[in-house]
Amino acid sequence: MGENKRGAGLTRQTVIDTALRLLDEVGLDGLTVRRLASELGVQSPALYWHLRNKQELLDGMADAIVLAAGMGPPRDGESWQDWLARRAHAYRDSLLVHRDGARLVANAASLGPATIRMFDEELTAMVGHGFTPDLALRTITALTRYVNGCVLQEQTEHRRHVDTPPDRLAALAGLLDGGMEATLIVAFRESGGSFGEDAFEHGLRALIDGTAAALARRPPPQMLNPGEPFPEGRTLK
Known part of the structure; x- marks a missing residue:
């Protein structure tokens, strides 16, 4: 009872x-x-x-994690670059809150209606900033996959930490002719490794800067090259 x-x-x-x-x-x-x-x-x-089933449960959990990141279009006066950076950091933080958060979201079969509507609002805002719909979608998709991949590696590495040799650089150096002065070891030493805030920020900035370059290469809307048809079927002479 x-x-x-x-x-x-x-x-x-x-x-x-x-x-x-x-x-x-x-x-x-x-x-x-x-x-x-x-x-x-x-x-x-x-x-x-x-x-209805466990997959729907997992999808609901993934949806809650995504929504907790605070999806939505840029704030008033916020550049699309600053918005994408803020969005990526917030999404990363939301994934890191939960154990196996990235793995859960990456394997979701679907997300909820509220998330999908918010996603559409984001893409619409990006179009307002000069993106074409396809470039907006590809940009968000690339950033999402980048964040998912980074967090997935971070969370996997955390689980394996107990099996990691106490001096990883020394173990790696033993495999290389240059020892502790090998380029790989120097790179790890100078960068602090491939995980953490600095590594994440470098990749994020590369994606945003690359998007800006792709946006700049796009011809302005309404411009047609000679020989391309007008919407009504006429061509430029």
């Missing part, structure tokens, strides 16, 4: 929030419907009143 009452009080959002908390404790591989049901004090079938 008590279990049925608790089950009756469940909501979809409660299930997702609890699943995210459990994710932080057990990781994605340890997150099962049975374990989640036990955490909520119900039997597994009670969850299927709110989510």
